[in-house]
Amino acid sequence: MTDAPRDREEHYVNPASFEPGIEVPLTAEQERYYQAGQWTIIWWKFRRHRLALASGVLLLAFYLIVLFAEFVAPYNLHSRNTQHIHAPPQALHLFHEGEFIGPFVYGYDYRLNMQNLQREYVPNPEKVQPLRFFCSGDSYEFWGLFEADLHLVCAAEGGTLFLAGTDRLGRDMFSRIIYGARVSMTIGLIGVALTFVLGLLFGGLAGYYGGLVDEAVQRAIEILRSFPTIPLFMTLSAILPVTWSPILVFFGISIILALLEWPDLARAVRSKLLSLREEDFATAAQLMGASPLRIIGRHLLPSFTSHLIASASLAIPTMILAETALSFLGLGLRPPVTSWGVLLTEAQNINVVALYPWLMLPVVPVILVVLAFNFLGDGLRDAADPYK
Incomplete structure (x- = not known):
């Protein structure tokens, strides 16, 4: 579809500016505009509202995630990792020591602070954990219809992927x-x-x-x-x-x-x-x-x-x-x-x-x-x- 006319006034032909009895032909752009249906005109006007258009795309992405939540989430809703309770978020990286590896996270070094009994997690640069895509992970029931274990993204074998940290039971907050x-x-x-x-x-x-x-x-x-x-x-x-x-x-x-x-x-x-x-x-x-x-x-x-x-x-x-x-x-x-x-x-x-x-x-x-x-x-x- 070509771009819509910018405004109705720009394409308005004033009959008073022409002699009576003389027909003034419309341009192709004017004819297309005046013959367009109501919903077509609404769509043309909506496209000019860039912020609303971007918001619509964002909401569409959210609702697509809602439809495929089990597939998009790295972990099952109730999966627990008792070794990583209240673990902080892991940052995504692309380069390690100047070398491009692709999306990966650093693994944790964990210790319990005996002075305040607080769990402390420190990223270890030696534990490079590349992400896997379209991989097998936690099993789930897709909308309660059938069993599956395919996920959009998973952690490396034996690694973790907590993009938003974990809660008090070790469950992935992002999922x-x-x-x-x-x-x-x-x-x-x-x-x-x-x-x-x-x-x-x-x-x-x-x-x-x-x-x-x-x-x-x-x-x-x-x-x-x-x-x-x-x-x-x-x-x-x-x-x-x-x-x-x-x-x-x-x-x-x-x-x-x-x-x-x-x-x-x-x-x-x-x-x-x-x-x-x-x-x-x-x-x-x-x-x-x-x-x-x-x-x-x-x-x-x-x-x-x-x-x-x-x-x-x-x-x-x-x-x-x-x-x-x-x-x-x-x-x-x-x-x-x-x-x-x-x-x-x-x-x-x-x-x-x-x-x-x-x-x-x-x-x-x-x-x-x-x-x-x-x-x-x-x-x-x-x-x-x-x-x-």
Whole structure:
């Protein structure tokens, strides 16, 4: 596809500048622009937003990692190395003593400091451990479907590969962050999907019908928003049976997050529909016999698509932050479920963080994902806005 026209004004032909009755032919570029569909124009405008485009690529990479977490992670989720408890991260190197070797890490020399009983790990330049790619390692069940042991990268034979260090049980933090992304990033999608269903349903009914329906929805929203969030979440979380499997707990937390977030979207949809339902195109559709659901879904909601896109892009990181914060406080997901918030529970003690700062590394992907969703939302909103 060739580059899109830079702006509509650059290719606008002013009829007043030509004599009446004379047809002015459009250039090939103008003709292609004016004949392009809505989604094509949105894509052209979105491509000009470089930061949003880069954020979209980053999020796509994250979700590809989520799909193939078992393959990308160097170790199994529950693999323990008791000889390397609270081991610091190993740095990647390419050159050893001026000679190119390829990606490798230096092995550790370990000793126990008898004065403070602290484990001390010192990189040994004599222990060069080249990385292996597409190699056999810890066995795993890919999405619980079949057994496999193929990994993207592995440590050298008899060596270690702890790119983000290890935790108190000797488990690789980098592998656990990758596995945690599967829960933390998908809980946002499921929660937002439920939020949009509830928000569009109740907000659409309140905005289109008004009157008693609007009053009932507004009072329900006010009652729900009057409860403090943390105590309400604690109450709803306590309802979940302790006998549930981690998968059921995961869906339960997603539903709870959706129940807490839909009122804001419902209010926004209501306010938009209250103004749009009086427009001529809505009246014309009603006179032609269109049903209320068709008027709302085919005529009113598409009129503020840019607002819905921005709401979705902001709701997903809100869900991720909510799950991370609540799991960090012990109110959300709990082991054996692994998420970024669950991983951060080991960093609650400031003394532990001072000794083992790499336990805070799960917060890095949280920051990257939240920023990427915000930048992507800005780009999508601008691209979908017909007035820009």
